[in-house]
Amino acid sequence: MSSDLQDLYQEVVLEHSKRPRNFREVPDANRQAEGYNPLCGDQLSVTLHMEGDVIRDIGFQGQGCAISRASASLMTGAVKDRTLAEAVALFERVHTLVTEGPGAVDVESLGKLAVLSGVSEFPARVKCASLAWHTLRAALEGRSTSVSTE
């Protein structure tokens, strides 16, 4: 396997795609949003339970490729118990990571999310990695309209 493919499909990515964390609807959700990637027909929903401006619980459901499932799964772990502002700031860093590569961002601060760095070598897959995050942001901002990666 070529090295950039290895970077894209790291063990952690494959593991999260096979066994995504928080793949469920949050029972007492008070925020939710739907995301679509019209390019591939992927669909994803994010449900949240917020206490004040803190994300107390988060789940996602839907269908997508390994990258989109892993990204969504890692995201749910990363933003739990964070404030809205912290989650949005994390979104910005992850977006920079997947679009510009590991050199453009403090990778250390991203924890496990750093495994998404391989995506930057695959421009066609950036939307897969960012769909869950765009959807989270829409849910946090209380936008009722559907999110699209287009």
Add this chain to the structure above:
Amino acid sequence: MSTPGFDVRRVRADFPILHQDVRGRPLVYLDSAATGQKPQAVIDALTRFYTHDNANVHRGVHILSERATQAYEDARESVRRFINARDAKEIVFVRGTTEAINLVASTYGRKHVGPGDEVLISAMEHHSNIVPWQMVCDAVGAKLRVIPVDDRGELVMGAVDALLTERTRILAVTHVSNALGTVNPVRELVRMAHAKNIPVLLDGAQAVTHLPVDVQDLGCDFYAFSGHKLFGPTGIGVLYGRLDVLEAMPPYQGGGDMILSVTMEKTVYNRVPHRFEAGTPDMAGAVGLAAAIHYLESVGMAAIAAHDQALLTYATQALSAVPGVSLVGTASEKTGVLSFTLADVHPHDVGTILDREGVCIRTGHHCAQPLMKRFGVAATARASLAFYNTTEDVDALVRGLHKVREVFQ
């Protein structure tokens, strides 16, 4: 594998783009259902037109305009011959299949479809043959009805007669499915619709590249296809319409060339087909399309169809032997389209790994989301063949799929 009278090596030599390495490997192009590659003859025709003949058509008195007009109208005649229309006036140049269908929907459709009427399509249409009809139906209060598709990806012909009602104003159906490869029994559909005086539009975008098409033999009222899929340039396409039907249709877009005279009070529209070609047309595109047609005629559509079938048989067997591969669309009549899923691996991941092996396929819903829903998948991987593909291309695809299985084991 070889097809009598057809030399795939010689054909490949005519397509410069095929001879390159990508990702450090020889390019294997299996996405011709999305767009076809261009033979040198087409590339040369475009260069020649812009180098020697370029001018606006139908309006200049000078030599270049005369040449450009001649080339543009010669191209119309080439298309007429290619699909065996009776009259070159039945050939309308448009941007592509999508515009051709929109043209019919917004002129014929708006005129003839009224409240409570029905438009009949099929469950295997791509979005270009769904959305324009939905728009007409929504605008006038008509209903879209749909011929179902069975598990093999064939139209349920037993349902058609009941779906063609006294309210049906048009039947619009694809000749060949872009996502399944199914060749529909379109002559039979035309016969059934015409028995009830219902006109038929055939979406031929995927058919013209694989099969000899004869619009008189098919008996359809409209036939739409794109130049770029037919190994010609992008931005040019064809709407064939039976002359009497076209002549009874209101114009599409207003502008130059579609008029005979204009005063501020009244416009007299030009004759068919110019009535439907407002503005400066894609002259170079038409010339390039004609070059593609001449090229295909020199190879021979019958030989192309035979090679396609032989390669499809080879590819179907080769793909079926890969563990986890499940073909979507197994109609008895097919062209070289192999839509498939691979166990638990999402088609996008299949596509990315194949790409790293130099193999270009399409992954996604192929602009046919209702059809994907019918088969219970969000997307498929699709390898689509053209006459320049070889068994080696198929072998590279299969090797790539084994790589995908390794990554996701």
